[in-house]
Amino acid sequence: MRVLYFAWLRERIGAGSEDIATEAATVADLVAELAARDARHAAAFADMSAVRVALDEEMAEMTAPLAGVREVAFFPPMTGG
Numbered sequence: 001m002r003v004l005y006f007a008w009l010r011e012r013i014g015a016g017s018e019d020i021a022t023e024a025a026t027v028a029d030l031v032a033e034l035a036a037r038d039a040r041h042a043a044a045f046a047d048m049s050a051v052r053v054a055l056d057e058e059m060a061e062m063t064a065p066l067a068g069v070r071e072v073a074f075f076p077p078m079t080g081g
Contacts, residue, residue, distance in 0.1 A: 001019070001020055001021070001022060001066070001069065001070065001071070001072060002017060002018075002019055002070060002071045002072070003017060003018050003019075003020055003030075003034070003071075003072050003073075003074070004016065004017045004071065004072070004073040004074070005017065005044070005073075005074055005075075006073065006074065006075035006076070007075055007076050008044075008076060009044045009051065009074050009075065009076070012040055012043045012044040013040050013041055013044050014040055020034075022066070024066055025065060025066060025067075026062070026063055026064060026065055026066060027053050027055070027060060027061070027062045027063070027064050027066065027072065028062040028063060029066075030066060030072065031045050031048065031062070044074075045074075048062065050076055050077065051074055051075070051076065052074070052075055052076065052077055052078075053072065053073065053074055053075075054072070054073040054075075055069045055071070055072055055073075056069055056070055056071050057071070057073070
């Protein structure tokens with residue numbers, strides 16, 4: 001699975017993307033798995049109220065299943081102006 005990070009998530013993790021093998025059933029499970037990897041991932045996912053997720057380019061909730069998903073993107077909420 002390809003995991004993409006945008007904006008300050010990318011800065012905290014130190015990478016824009018990574019390919020991972022996971023057994024996570026939901027987005028929340030994946031977040032817990034990623035946060036447990038190291039301090040950078042833990043810092044990026046410390047406040048999930050400030051993180052949005054898309055699965056295969058479709059907005060999703062943290063409870064969404066990952067079965068069949070090829071790409072997960074994490075990013076901060078969009079702001080208008």
